[in-house]
Amino acid sequence: MFRNCRQSFRLLHTSRSIKGSQKALTPLTNEKITNIKRSDKFKQLEQSDVDYFRTVLTSNNIVHDETSNPENSTMTPYNTDFFNLHRGASKLCLFPTETSQVSKILKYCNDQKLAVVPQGGNTGVSGGQNPLFDEIIVNMSKMNKIRSFNDISGIAVVDAGVVLESLDNYVAPLGYTVPLDLGAKGSCQLGGNVSTNAGGLRLMKFGSLHGSVLGLEVVLPDGTVMDNLSTLRKDNTGYDLKQLFIGAEGTLGLITGVSIMTPRKPTSVNIAMLALESFDDVQKAFVMAKEDLSEILSGFEFWDRESMELVKRVMLTDKDFPIEANTKFYALLETQGSRQEHDQEKIDTYLTRLMETNVAQDGVMAQDEKQTTALWQWRERIPEAIVQSGTAMTYDVAMDVQLLYKLVEDVKQHYSERGLLDKVYKNVIGFGHVGDGNLHIMANIPDHDYSVQKDMDKFVYDWTIKHNGSITAEHGIGVAKVNYMTRCKTDVQIRLMQSIKNAIDPNGIMNPYKVVPGVL
Amino acid sequence: MFRNCRQSFRLLHTSRSIKGSQKALTPLTNEKITNIKRSDKFKQLEQSDVDYFRTVLTSNNIVHDETSNPENSTMTPYNTDFFNLHRGASKLCLFPTETSQVSKILKYCNDQKLAVVPQGGNTGVSGGQNPLFDEIIVNMSKMNKIRSFNDISGIAVVDAGVVLESLDNYVAPLGYTVPLDLGAKGSCQLGGNVSTNAGGLRLMKFGSLHGSVLGLEVVLPDGTVMDNLSTLRKDNTGYDLKQLFIGAEGTLGLITGVSIMTPRKPTSVNIAMLALESFDDVQKAFVMAKEDLSEILSGFEFWDRESMELVKRVMLTDKDFPIEANTKFYALLETQGSRQEHDQEKIDTYLTRLMETNVAQDGVMAQDEKQTTALWQWRERIPEAIVQSGTAMTYDVAMDVQLLYKLVEDVKQHYSERGLLDKVYKNVIGFGHVGDGNLHIMANIPDHDYSVQKDMDKFVYDWTIKHNGSITAEHGIGVAKVNYMTRCKTDVQIRLMQSIKNAIDPNGIMNPYKVVPGVL
Incomplete structure (x- = not known):
């Protein structure tokens, strides 16, 4: 499935x-x-x-x-x-x-x-x-060779156009796994992942690409090739140039090769889905998971009832949903470990505590791979479900976990007060990565009405900036948020970004109009 | 102790x-x-x-x-x-x-x-x-305040002059630990750690500072303050400017504040020391540790017999050494987990396999905190022991783990053939972080004879560059290795570093003559 x-x-x-x-x-x-x-x-x-x-x-x-x-x-x-x-x-x-x-x-x-x-x-x-x-x-789709893989160190050197899932399929039989996992893994490419500093579902355990990427091959705007495809875990010889290109969204050069560290494939993976009555309970369940599951906790995702109902309506059915309790929130947690009996004991302790303290109302644990994939799809198919329901807006903000869902509530209240909720702004849903303080809000809007998009952009970004959050945790600035850059970064930061852009791409040919304002 | x-x-x-x-x-x-x-x-x-x-x-x-x-x-x-x-x-x-x-x-x-x-x-x-x-x-010693600590997220914001150990002491009672540990922790400061991108003993588990540091406050060369003290785990708004200053050794600006993520303090910590007959066995023991200890393995250090004998001679005694077997190598491994009985079972499995396969000749496991600290000092006091023995050279190279100790053997052979070993180059020892492919070689040399230093520099760096290694894994370039930069980096990389240096510090006042050659 x-x-x-x-x-x-x-x-x-x-x-x-x-x-x-x-x-x-x-x-x-x-x-x-x-x-x-x-x-x-x-x-x-x-x-x-x-x-x-x-x-x-x-x-x-x-x-x-x-x-x-x-x-x-x-x-x-x-x-x-x-x-x-x-x-x-x-x-x-x-x-x-x-x-x-x-x-x-x-x-x-x-x-x-x-x-x-x-x-x-x-x-x-x-x-x-x-x-x-x-x-x-x-x-870059046709530059898609795996250049080398060292099955002792787990370090892969690949062309930028290698699809994320292809690399995972390649290293899995050798006992490794890619440290990055996201819904689009069947299509997205390593070069694009690095350029946008993609986060995804496993960041909590494996950290960001700033840590996993060991080296890059980048063609600079003048055509010079910077060969920095190191396979060393540690290297402090001068400035760590690769870091500049991670998350630069192609504005400083074109990534052609990636050296990435892949961790050992876990021998024991477990998934549980929880039904929770409030976002406060979601947070409590997360803190308890950090305490009880600690080193084996590899992901903690949540979504609201509206997300679940949308997936049901569009692509799955009531009977596919494994939990009877109709609560306001659901969470999915994943553990990755090396010994099933130990992991099971830790999970049992955790789930028992969750139920005894009444933090969770219900929960299920996958018993086999089929059930595992069945549970995951309730989280992974949310973006797909909303896209199938019409033109969809998507937001990707980061902030203190305590505030995370308040934004969704405030968006709904804002449009409800104006009589626009469920009429203009339909299917307003919230879900995301609790472990990273990263929320995705999505909504369906009328086709091609940019004023409607712009209004929601403004509300979400204003709210986020006011609460010291980030207007993009993992999706990047691109062109969609470039007009907000001067509001979420200080003049000093913008000037420094401009200096770097001008130093490396003096003609400004690389992905112009995006990311850094004021360089053309 | x-x-x-x-x-x-x-x-x-x-x-x-x-x-x-x-x-x-x-x-x-x-x-x-x-x-x-x-x-x-x-x-x-x-x-x-x-x-x-x-x-x-x-x-x-x-x-x-x-x-x-x-x-x-x-x-x-x-x-x-x-x-x-x-x-x-x-x-x-x-x-x-x-x-x-x-x-x-x-x-x-x-x-x-x-x-x-x-x-x-x-x-x-x-x-x-x-x-x-x-x-x-x-x-920066007098800028040493802990500005804030969030005991839910574990994120600390500190002045650059806070001593590493002071921060650890501050967060420990709150259930957290700093993700960086090194011998000098009682003296080194966070700002310096970030500027040199310090690695240390726990990098294998917690990754590098490029991942742990969430934000920096940096005074740029013209006195402008870049306030980038984010406490967000994920933030993709434009270039990740902080990355530039991590490992720049103060050549681009002066770090005054650091925002750093601290992981949960483990509730179960175990230490074992192994006696191993060859460096091949050290590698085997490491691979087996990755398999059996997996998610709880937090450190894997090794040293040679000569290191151990030096520590014995200078600061400890024969009877302090806990292992009877007089083997050529010793390793110290640390686990960090959340449940002692699970960790103990994993360690038992591992140690049994090590002995049954004859990979290790002997081994001890610490039974309490006193023994833990007693074991650690055999690794941690090596640099101190050699400094007490006279003027000491220190090297810090990274390469494929397979090659790691060959360099020590070749250094010895080189000076032995010239009749200089144990006469001019005394106490040539090798130790380091197996998990990161990072070797430290040290030797005592006659006081103030720079030609002797220079000769060993040349041999070690030539050898490392020839074997595609890094001439500094974690210590940085400083002034000691700046003359080797053009040999270990390509012209393209050097030019890019020069562009960045000139863009940010056009007058070149910040830490001149170091790290990037050719900018004055």
Whole structure:
């Protein structure tokens, strides 16, 4: 079932499924975010440029389409994101198969002042991987080799275009697992994961990519290749350059290779789902899990009743839901350990305490792999369910855990007072990673009504900034949040980011208009 | 015993103990590393400068000494490092007590082109914290407040001058522990730890500071304060600026505050010492520990017989050593867990397998805290023992674990063939962190014979670079290894580091002559 879930998620990203969907394409991003104008410093694509790229790549690795109607364009799958919230008007998508080709492409673009958007699995939700105007897309899907894997150290060196799940499938029989897991794992690519500093479901146990990534190969904007593919766990020789590119969303260079440390695959994995009456109880259950499960606790996710009902309505059924108690919140916790009997004892202690203290109202524990995957899908399919229900907004904020769900309540109250809840803003749901203080709010809104999007953006971001939170915990700034950067960062921080951007990409060709404001 | 050990280590860093030591001061660093010349762009200190600093700091927070004989100078403790391998000739050491003072100091120095060296606990071993010439020292010891600690999230926000052990003592009663542990913990400071990206004994379990540090407050070279003291576990709003300063050794700005995540204090800690016949067996014992101890394995250290004999000779006795087997290697492993009976079972399984497979020749397990500290000191006191035996060289390399000890053997063979082993190069020992592929080699050499130092530097670094290792895993480049940077990094990497340095510190006042070559 888990497999099926991921498989279907992957299909949604292919051009076929986007073309096949009944949704009309969203308006161009630059028609919605009107304060961003195309910069005159960038050249428009000419036939001579395409001719040059044809000397670098074989013809099957170039998509070039001047079609004026995007409904019929072969470029549309690359110009548009999965949520159909962002759309650009690029006419050229390049698919390099090796680093030297990326180097030639960027050198040429830098010399010619052609703007470039790096793209991985196109699963990002902030529009970072899609053009705003006519930027050339460099899609990494065809650079997808596992370059090496050391089965003693567990260190993998891979092309940036390797799909996350493919790497996991590769290392699993050798006793390892990737330290990153997220719903889009069947489509997202390592290079994109690193560029957005993806968080996901296992961050609590394995930490962020700033720790797991040991080295990077990056093509700098002038085409120079920075080979920093270290396989050393520790290396303090000068500035840790790779860190700059982790989370830079392709604005400083194009990641072509990744060296990543993979932990041992756990021999004992357990999953439990809990029914909880309040968000206060969710927090209590989390604190108790840290105490009782400690070193084996690998994930602690939660979602609200509305999320569960949406999944039921759209893709599963009442009888699939394993818990009878109809409580306001549900949580899913995962343990990873090396000895089943020890883990089971710890979990028994924990679950007993939860029930005895009345913190949880009900709970189930998976007894086999089939049940494990069945439980996980109630959390993993939430984003898919809301996308299937219409145009969906998605938010990704971080803050003190105590405040986490208050935001969802305040959003609902705000729109309820204005008579807009369930009419304009439908299916307002909250879920996320309790362990990391990371909440996702989503809602369905009328198709292509950007003022509705913008209003909710403003409410959510204002609220988050006021409460000292982050307006993006793991999804990144992209273009969706760039107008909020000057509010959530100090002038000093913005200036420092600008200095770095200007020092490394003086022509500003790499993923322009995004992440750092005021550099064009 | 552990306490005593750390206490004595701390005392060695006070001015009293340095003045009281019988060792003659090492020659000035700039007389040894002769290719580095004082840059004319920096102004010499004038009385008017000192007068300015007296308007910023109270007189008890300024040490100013123009004494020409360093043996009598109150500046000597700050000009010289613990190992007595580096020495500068600064005449002014400033002790700010708050961030605004640091800001004024750097702004003035930047305007006046006065070079600055940031200094923490002065425990670094690469000379990064000592001047080469007359740079002004800004010592952070008096900025030592714990600003806040959240006992739900475990996140501490501290002044940069807080001593590592002080923070650990503060959080321990609240159920937390610092994720960093090293021999110098009684003296080293958080700001210095972050600036050198210190690794230490627990990196294997808790990862590097690039993951544990959540935010920094940094005074930039022009005096601007970058307040990035986030307490969020996840935050993807733009470039992760703090990462730049972690491991930059004070060349990009001066860290004044640190936000750090502290993990739960384990309720069950176990220590075992093993006797092993070969380095191959050390590796086997490590792989088996990863398999059997998995999520509770928190440290795996090793040392050779020569290290053990040195500690015996200098500070402990034969009867203190808990293992009878006189093998070539010893290892110490630590587990941290939440349930003693589970941990004990895992350890029993592991130790039984070690003995049955004849991988270990003997082993002991600590039964109480006293024994735990007694075992640890055989590893922790090695550096102290060799320093007490004379002028000591220290190396800190990282490479594939398989190669780790081969370097020690080759160093010995090299000097043995030349008739220099045990005559010029005495007590050549190897020890380190197996789990991180990190070896420390040390040796005693004749006092103040720089050609002898330089010869060993060359051999160790050449060997390491040839075997794709890192010439510094955790100690940093400082001034000691700056001449090797162009050999262990590519031109592209060096140029990128130079761009960053020039963008952030255009006048080059921050810790000049160090880390990044070619910027003055």
